[in-house]
Each structure stands twice: as structure tokens, then as C-alpha cells.
Amino acid sequence: MVTIGDVARVAGVSRSTASYALSGKRAITPAVRAKVLEAVQELGYTPNAGARALATSHTKVIGLLARFLEDEFAPAMLQYILGVTNEARELGYDTLLVSEEDGVHALERLASSRMVDGFVLLNVAENDDRLGVLRQAAQPGALVGLPERTSGVDVFDLDFVGTGRLMVDHMHELGHRELILVSQPQHVVERGGAYVWRLANAALERAAQLGIDLHAYFGSSTQPSIGEDLNRFLDAHPDATGLLLNNEAAAAALPSVLAERGLHVPADVSVIGRYSDDFARTFSLPFSSIDSAADELGRAAVQQLVARIEGRIPEGARNVVHLISPEILDRGSTAAPRVGS
Amino acid sequence: MVTIGDVARVAGVSRSTASYALSGKRAITPAVRAKVLEAVQELGYTPNAGARALATSHTKVIGLLARFLEDEFAPAMLQYILGVTNEARELGYDTLLVSEEDGVHALERLASSRMVDGFVLLNVAENDDRLGVLRQAAQPGALVGLPERTSGVDVFDLDFVGTGRLMVDHMHELGHRELILVSQPQHVVERGGAYVWRLANAALERAAQLGIDLHAYFGSSTQPSIGEDLNRFLDAHPDATGLLLNNEAAAAALPSVLAERGLHVPADVSVIGRYSDDFARTFSLPFSSIDSAADELGRAAVQQLVARIEGRIPEGARNVVHLISPEILDRGSTAAPRVGS
DNA sequence: TCACATTGTCGAACCGCTTCGAAAAGCAGC
DNA sequence: GCTGCTTTTCGAAGCGGTTCGACAATGTGA
Structure with missing residues (x-):
């Protein structure tokens, strides 16, 4: 496995210099940066995700908690899932999909082990038992589905x-x-x-x-x-x-x-x-x-979540409750009723 | 955040002792172990996944690479996905779902950053361009879908x-x-x-x-x-x-x-x-x-993958190519043809 | 009672990366 | 050529675990 130390050695600089050259968080002489980048290419270096997570306390992963109700139309859920994973990827995040029955347990597990930077909950119930845990968690959360109490979380749903x-x-x-x-x-x-x-x-x-x-x-x-x-x-x-x-x-x-x-x-x-x-x-x-606007809702939830994760939303800011207005897509299946029927 | 150091201090032992008490990898006096466990309860300690991954080189996460072909019936894919995530969870693994268009890139990214311990590829094509990368990767892989060349990977599919x-x-x-x-x-x-x-x-x-x-x-x-x-x-x-x-x-x-x-x-x-x-x-x-046996195939792929990850399969062992035999579920829609038609 | 295992605990090193403070280098002005 | 300031680079510490080798504390047999 090639580490940043290897890159530094090949480039003839210290590890910290290599790190700064890659992150751009401090000024680096162009010539030095070029040598570092060259070494990266040559060695095929990719940062180790676990090490980076440990050092930065950011995993660049969001936890997606699906919830499959018995008797519900399961395929509909896929649209939400894809909306979430695609938007997440576009924003630089991967998605950990949890289909576990016991959502509360899953949430506790992921939150306390710091595996994810935030959560998206799908199919949220009126009094969803996952919300208690989510509010306690160190990571922010966004919901798809409107619960009774919306404090402490951002909510997205069709109206x-x-x-x-x-x-x-x-x-x-x-x-x-x-x-x-x-x-x-x-x-x-x-x-x-x-x-x-x-x-x-x-x-x-x-x-x-x-x-x-x-x-x-x-x-x-x-x-x-x-x-x-x-x-x-x-x-x-x-x-x-x-x-x-x-x-x-x-x-x-x-x-x-x-x-x-x-x-x-x-x-x-x-x-x-x-x-x-x-x-x-x-x-x-x-x-x-x-x-149902599944894709749109999934994407909106991720956007808001990532904004919170990355601190782009002021700490005291109110939570969002965003309800999408229904719009009729006319396929011509409605008309005035037959007279005299 | 509560660390193993906190647990050790509360229990009055060293960090290594606390670690061994929890992992059981060395003998620990029952009384000491009890004190450690008590401290864990009291503090609500959960190991940090990133730190553990760094130390052990195991993330307990598997990467699931879905592939949505245009014009294919998408909902069918959900069954495979759920089979994979559910089986993975039962075996102690979480699942990183990647729906990225560019599967090759996704694979490289996850493999080289060491985010996952292994891969499950869905909807594998005859000459799937992801296989080249997968064979180079340090992590093992299991496929759902039969490609032309099956060397170096375990394959599961309906016959x-x-x-x-x-x-x-x-x-x-x-x-x-x-x-x-x-x-x-x-x-x-x-x-x-x-x-x-x-x-x-x-x-x-x-x-x-x-x-x-x-x-x-x-x-x-x-x-x-x-x-x-x-x-x-x-x-x-x-x-x-x-x-x-x-x-x-x-x-x-x-x-x-x-x-x-x-x-x-x-x-x-x-x-x-x-x-x-x-x-x-x-x-x-x-x-x-x-x-289609989607659930069964997803689960079988995960079982085999985890067995490889955990070294339960001898290094030189041949790869598995497991084709599920088709079985007709009789719903009474076939009969002898109408005479004289 | 002593030598010798055996068992349980500890300290230190390490995994790979980031980041802080300080040192070194470069450059201006005098 | 020296002082004083930036700019660039470096060394070291730390993130939170695991694990190895060594030490201490027991227990055993002679």
C-alpha cells in the first residue's frame, strides 16, 4: 500500500509538505507542488479513507436508513434511494445503505461508531422511533417524510x-x-x-x-x-x-x-x-x-444534509420543513362526468 | 466522544488491557473484564470505526456496485440490493451502495482508498469493464451475473x-x-x-x-x-x-x-x-x-465474499461459479394447445 | 525455599493522515 | 551585511484503536 510517506520520499519533501501540497491549505511553491503531484501519479497514491477519517473526524459518507413497510409498494422506494445516492456522489459523498429492520439500533450503531457524517431517513412515520436517537446523535439528519414533531431535523416531503x-x-x-x-x-x-x-x-x-x-x-x-x-x-x-x-x-x-x-x-x-x-x-x-417527486425529495434532503455537515448552515438556523407542492401531470384521464349518469 | 482511553481510566486499567478485555484476544481476569465492561456501560463507549479500520485494515463494509442499464426494468434491481444488504448485516457488515454511472471509477476509488473489505457487483455484463479493475484490487469480489471470463472472482447467477x-x-x-x-x-x-x-x-x-x-x-x-x-x-x-x-x-x-x-x-x-x-x-x-432468485443470489454472493474476506477460503482455492437451476413455479398458465388451432 | 512456568497486565509502537508551532529560507530596506 | 518581515518547509504530536514484547504476579514441583 502506498502512503503519503512514500509520496513525500519520492518527491523529496516532508510528509506534511506533501499533505499541504495536496490539500492546498498552506502555500506551497509551484515547483514543489509539481514534484509532489508527479510522485502521486507515479506511485498511484490514494489517501487511506480510514486514516483520513480518524484525523479529520469526517468520513465523507452519509447513512441512508430505508424502511420497508410490509404491504407497501417496495419498488417506489428505489427512486428515493437513487436520488439520494446520486446526489450524494455528486457532492463528494458515498452512501451507506441500511435496510435493517431495527432502524433505531442501526442509527445508534452508525452514529456512535462515527461511520457516517450524517443521516437521511426514508419513509419517516408520524411518530418515528428513530427520531429520538437522531436528535441525540452528533451528526445531523434529514428526513424524507413528515413526522409529527420536526424539531432538530430537516424535513422534505410531498405536500x-x-x-x-x-x-x-x-x-x-x-x-x-x-x-x-x-x-x-x-x-x-x-x-x-x-x-x-x-x-x-x-x-x-x-x-x-x-x-x-x-x-x-x-x-x-x-x-x-x-x-x-x-x-x-x-x-x-x-x-x-x-x-x-x-x-x-x-x-x-x-x-x-x-x-x-x-x-x-x-x-x-x-x-x-x-x-x-x-x-x-x-x-x-x-x-x-x-x-411523488421521489428523486427530487431524495436530492433535496442530501443537499440540505451536506450543507449542514459542512457547516454552511449557521448553527442556530431553524430547521427546514420543505413540502413540495403537488402538480397534476395531465394524461387526459379526467373530464366532465357523463351527463345523467 | 468517549474513547477506549476513557474506559481504561474509569476501569482503572491500561488501554491495552481494556482492548483485550473487549476483544478477548488475550486472557483477562474475570474481575478485571467485569470492571471494563461496567465502564463501557457507564460511559456508553463504542469503538471508532475509522480508528479501528486504520489499525486492523478491516472496515467491515462491503461495496455494492449497482448498474442501471437504460431500458432495463429498474425495480427488479431492488430485490438484489436488499438480498445483499440484509445478508451483509447478518454477517456483521455494512453496505456502501454505489449507483455511479462510471463503475470503473467507483471501483478504483473505493478499492484504493480502502473504504471497503470487498465488492459485490450487480448486473455484470459479458465483458464487464469493471472486472479488470476488480482483478487488480486488493479486495476480493463476488459477482451477480455471469461474464465471459470468470477467473479471479466468484460468480453467482441464474442459469x-x-x-x-x-x-x-x-x-x-x-x-x-x-x-x-x-x-x-x-x-x-x-x-x-x-x-x-x-x-x-x-x-x-x-x-x-x-x-x-x-x-x-x-x-x-x-x-x-x-x-x-x-x-x-x-x-x-x-x-x-x-x-x-x-x-x-x-x-x-x-x-x-x-x-x-x-x-x-x-x-x-x-x-x-x-x-x-x-x-x-x-x-x-x-x-x-x-x-430470478434475486434475493438468493444476492445473499449467496455476500456469503462467499465474506468467507473470502475473513480468510475462511484457502488462498489457492478455485473461484466459485454458481448457477442456480431454474425451477418452474406453476401458476397454471400452461396447458396442451387447443386442438386444431 | 528456589528455579521455572504460566497467566495476566502494561508500556510503547504503529496504522496513515492532518495540523500546529517553529525553524529555515528568501527577500526587502537600510 | 545586517535586521526584520514573509513565505515556505519541516518535525512532532495527535486522532483512537490494536498488538507485540516485556514485566509482574501468581502457581507449580523439586
């Missing part, structure tokens, strides 16, 4: 309240008066998926204000049960003219369910969903939707 | 040759004589997805031996193009009685395509696919299939 309202408003403007909302499985809500009821409650409230009949249901997250669920909901409310989807599996299953029932979109029924564009592209999703 | 044959054999036994094979997009093949042509060639060869008419196509990986592709293939071969799928998007799209054409499985057409069970469960995939 699910706004999303619920927007869905209802959009349908209302078109003239719909009876809608069905299909959420994630109840299981997900119980495990802390606050975004589910946040959207649902906002939609119900707005519907009540507007005099709209909104039937809110939990749907399964797998086939074929979600297909059966959808048929059941449609049977129960024959006069409903619009569907709101906050459930990826439901979106994926809906085309064939509608086909079997001989229903056309948007002539017979209007549909609007909430899922990632990538998901929409991969599957035959001809439905207008509100993007 | 795609066997898979191609099995699909054809299965259909042949049922009496089918004309089949359509839908592979991943040509793009994927060109980028190095060897598994695609490996399966296709094996299927074609076996079909030729058995006197079966096999029409092999590349299919798109996104909707709605793959739906159009499928319709085109079916139009072109009206007498084909069976479909072989090596393309997740095709599998996901097929149910609605068949519904539109009024075809029933397996009465009108037999179908067999190759995708992960998780994928099958998530979507309405009523097709018998050969599991």
Missing part, C-alpha cells in the same frame, strides 16, 4: 394535504359530485405511513366543504386482491364518476379492471393518481397523476 | 441457458409446436445484458433440436410500447400457441393485451415467464414463471 385537496378540487371543477378514494392498505397506516391518512383526511375535508360525496377506502397492495377491492368499491358506488388513487398497486391494476367492466377513461369514469412518473412510464398508466 | 431450455422443453412436453419468445429490449443486450441472448440462444437451439418453431423478439421495456409490440408479435404468428417471456414489462402488460384480444390463458395460449416472485405477487401475473 400530501395539498395533494388530497388538489385531487378533490380538480374533480369538483370538472363537475364530479361523487368520488371514490383508494388508499394504501390499512396495514401501512398502522405501521406509521402518515402520508396515507394525511391525504385521505384532507380530501374528505375538502369534499365535505364542496358538498362532494367522497368514499374513502383502504385497498390491498398486491394482485389479485386489489383488483377484487376495486370491483367491490365500484359495485358499492355505481353513481361515482371519479376515482382518486393513493395506491400504486391500484393504479397498476385499474386498467384491466376497467376493461373487464367495459368502462372507458375518461368518458365513463375520471381517474387521477399519486405515484412516481417512473412508475407511470413503466406500466400502462394512462392516468393523470401527481408525481 | 439462463438452462432457463431457456426449460421453457422450451416444458412447452414441448405439453404439445406446443410454435412459440414466441419476448426478450428484453435490444438496447439492454447491446449494453452488455448477456443473460438476454444467453436465454434466447439456448431456447432457439433447443427448439431447433425439438423441431419447434420459435420466433424470438426483442420487446420494449415500457408501456405502452410493449403492449403494441406484443400485439404485433401475436398478429405475425397467429398459429403460435405459447409465449415465453424474458421481459418484466411484457409480463406486466400481457394480461390486458390478452383481454383485449379475447384470449384466455391457458385455454387459448400458454404463457411462461422469467421474473422475480415478488414482482409476480405485486402485479396481476397469473403466469407460471421461473424465479
Whole structure:
């Protein structure tokens, strides 16, 4: 293994000079610096990460704590993960991915062993038990997902309240008066998926204000049960003219369910969903939707985290709670309801 | 930050004694060890990962190099990633996930900076340019995906040759004589997805031996193009009685395509696919299939890698090339072809 | 009681890098 | 040619562990 000592010897300078030549933290004569760089090239020197971490107390690694809820649509998580790892790399950081069940333990382990400079938590629950540990940790943390208490951490999420309202408003403007909302499985809500009821409650409230009949249901997250669920909901409310989807599996299953029932979109029924564009592209999703903005959220969380790690954010500065405004991507699946239906 | 020096002082022993008491590498009087452990509890001591790595040259981290090919079905990758991270954690290792485009560069960076003890490469191509670097690296590596040259690395993959044959054999036994094979997009093949042509060639060869008419196509990986592709293939071969799928998007799209054409499985057409069970469960995939065994492959790669890292494999031992035998999970989507069709 | 193992503990060195304070070198002005 | 100031380089210490060789304290047998 080639060390900075080897570089120094070959370049004919001291180790500290070699170090300064590489870091630029002190003035070095151009000629000397050139000799050092040449030696680096010749020997193929790369600093040892462990040694540097020990000396600087910075690992240039961020810890990414994923959290896979049973019954949740797992592939959606990949978009967030890639957003985080890609942005981190662009900012000079590597990412330690932890998929451990026991997130609290993982957090304690990484924080106290100083393996990482900061944390990104995915899929944060309303009362996420990881937050207590995170607030105690020496390293800063950024969340993707809005918890009840946001003190001491930076938060990034889609505005699910706004999303619920927007869905209802959009349908209302078109003239719909009876809608069905299909959420994630109840299981997900119980495990802390606050975004589910946040959207649902906002939609119900707005519907009540507007005099709209909104039937809110939990749907399964797998086939074929979600297909059966959808048929059941449609049977129960024959006069409903619009569907709101906050459930990826439901979106994926809906085309064939509608086909079997001989229903056309948007002539017979209007549909609007909430899922990632990538998901929409991969599957035959001809439905207008509100993007989950997974990539954007992951990247924003990392940017903020790195800014904190590198001290670019004043110590006393308030934490950020950044909610992305929902935007409808129009795929033409909503229209005025059929007259007389 | 609490160090082993603090522990030693509180316990009233030397640093080395504290270290030995914790590692057990030398005999320590029970009473002394108890005092050390008590001090550890009291102070909440956790060893500093960087310092330990520097002293032992072991980081207890493995580098996971993912590789996302354009047009490939990304969510499938998540299963491999989780298999790797979970197995690694169970064996006491953390996982550094690298999604960097330039895998060669990433590998060099991690290897020479000694950030990881070993590598797992996902989605390995026939002539993967990462292998050259990996063979030079001081750390061992395990691959998921079979390259042309396997020297110096341990390899784990599904037996795609066997898979191609099995699909054809299965259909042949049922009496089918004309089949359509839908592979991943040509793009994927060109980028190095060897598994695609490996399966296709094996299927074609076996079909030729058995006197079966096999029409092999590349299919798109996104909707709605793959739906159009499928319709085109079916139009072109009206007498084909069976479909072989090596393309997740095709599998996901097929149910609605068949519904539109009024075809029933397996009465009108037999179908067999190759995708992960998780994928099958998530979507309405009523097709018998050969599991990708993503989780199993990821775990096996990690087990082998860790065995090498920890020196449990003799230095001169041959590298492992482990191909998982394909097995058909029967979901009842294949049957004898309709007589007279 | 003494020589000799054996067992348990300690001090010091080392892993590779950064950084501080001080020494050395260079340069101006007188 | 000397003083006084910068600029550049160096030596040494320290980050927090592990590990080796030596020493001290026991215990054993003669």
C-alpha cells in the first residue's frame, strides 16, 4: 500500500509538505507542488479513507436508513434511494445503505461508531422511533417524510394535504359530485405511513366543504386482491364518476379492471393518481397523476444534509420543513362526468 | 466522544488491557473484564470505526456496485440490493451502495482508498469493464451475473441457458409446436445484458433440436410500447400457441393485451415467464414463471465474499461459479394447445 | 525455599493522515 | 551585511484503536 510517506520520499519533501501540497491549505511553491503531484501519479497514491477519517473526524459518507413497510409498494422506494445516492456522489459523498429492520439500533450503531457524517431517513412515520436517537446523535439528519414533531431535523416531503385537496378540487371543477378514494392498505397506516391518512383526511375535508360525496377506502397492495377491492368499491358506488388513487398497486391494476367492466377513461369514469412518473412510464398508466417527486425529495434532503455537515448552515438556523407542492401531470384521464349518469 | 482511553481510566486499567478485555484476544481476569465492561456501560463507549479500520485494515463494509442499464426494468434491481444488504448485516457488515454511472471509477476509488473489505457487483455484463479493475484490487469480489471470463472472482447467477431450455422443453412436453419468445429490449443486450441472448440462444437451439418453431423478439421495456409490440408479435404468428417471456414489462402488460384480444390463458395460449416472485405477487401475473432468485443470489454472493474476506477460503482455492437451476413455479398458465388451432 | 512456568497486565509502537508551532529560507530596506 | 518581515518547509504530536514484547504476579514441583 502506498502512503503519503512514500509520496513525500519520492518527491523529496516532508510528509506534511506533501499533505499541504495536496490539500492546498498552506502555500506551497509551484515547483514543489509539481514534484509532489508527479510522485502521486507515479506511485498511484490514494489517501487511506480510514486514516483520513480518524484525523479529520469526517468520513465523507452519509447513512441512508430505508424502511420497508410490509404491504407497501417496495419498488417506489428505489427512486428515493437513487436520488439520494446520486446526489450524494455528486457532492463528494458515498452512501451507506441500511435496510435493517431495527432502524433505531442501526442509527445508534452508525452514529456512535462515527461511520457516517450524517443521516437521511426514508419513509419517516408520524411518530418515528428513530427520531429520538437522531436528535441525540452528533451528526445531523434529514428526513424524507413528515413526522409529527420536526424539531432538530430537516424535513422534505410531498405536500400530501395539498395533494388530497388538489385531487378533490380538480374533480369538483370538472363537475364530479361523487368520488371514490383508494388508499394504501390499512396495514401501512398502522405501521406509521402518515402520508396515507394525511391525504385521505384532507380530501374528505375538502369534499365535505364542496358538498362532494367522497368514499374513502383502504385497498390491498398486491394482485389479485386489489383488483377484487376495486370491483367491490365500484359495485358499492355505481353513481361515482371519479376515482382518486393513493395506491400504486391500484393504479397498476385499474386498467384491466376497467376493461373487464367495459368502462372507458375518461368518458365513463375520471381517474387521477399519486405515484412516481417512473412508475407511470413503466406500466400502462394512462392516468393523470401527481408525481411523488421521489428523486427530487431524495436530492433535496442530501443537499440540505451536506450543507449542514459542512457547516454552511449557521448553527442556530431553524430547521427546514420543505413540502413540495403537488402538480397534476395531465394524461387526459379526467373530464366532465357523463351527463345523467 | 468517549474513547477506549476513557474506559481504561474509569476501569482503572491500561488501554491495552481494556482492548483485550473487549476483544478477548488475550486472557483477562474475570474481575478485571467485569470492571471494563461496567465502564463501557457507564460511559456508553463504542469503538471508532475509522480508528479501528486504520489499525486492523478491516472496515467491515462491503461495496455494492449497482448498474442501471437504460431500458432495463429498474425495480427488479431492488430485490438484489436488499438480498445483499440484509445478508451483509447478518454477517456483521455494512453496505456502501454505489449507483455511479462510471463503475470503473467507483471501483478504483473505493478499492484504493480502502473504504471497503470487498465488492459485490450487480448486473455484470459479458465483458464487464469493471472486472479488470476488480482483478487488480486488493479486495476480493463476488459477482451477480455471469461474464465471459470468470477467473479471479466468484460468480453467482441464474442459469439462463438452462432457463431457456426449460421453457422450451416444458412447452414441448405439453404439445406446443410454435412459440414466441419476448426478450428484453435490444438496447439492454447491446449494453452488455448477456443473460438476454444467453436465454434466447439456448431456447432457439433447443427448439431447433425439438423441431419447434420459435420466433424470438426483442420487446420494449415500457408501456405502452410493449403492449403494441406484443400485439404485433401475436398478429405475425397467429398459429403460435405459447409465449415465453424474458421481459418484466411484457409480463406486466400481457394480461390486458390478452383481454383485449379475447384470449384466455391457458385455454387459448400458454404463457411462461422469467421474473422475480415478488414482482409476480405485486402485479396481476397469473403466469407460471421461473424465479430470478434475486434475493438468493444476492445473499449467496455476500456469503462467499465474506468467507473470502475473513480468510475462511484457502488462498489457492478455485473461484466459485454458481448457477442456480431454474425451477418452474406453476401458476397454471400452461396447458396442451387447443386442438386444431 | 528456589528455579521455572504460566497467566495476566502494561508500556510503547504503529496504522496513515492532518495540523500546529517553529525553524529555515528568501527577500526587502537600510 | 545586517535586521526584520514573509513565505515556505519541516518535525512532532495527535486522532483512537490494536498488538507485540516485556514485566509482574501468581502457581507449580523439586
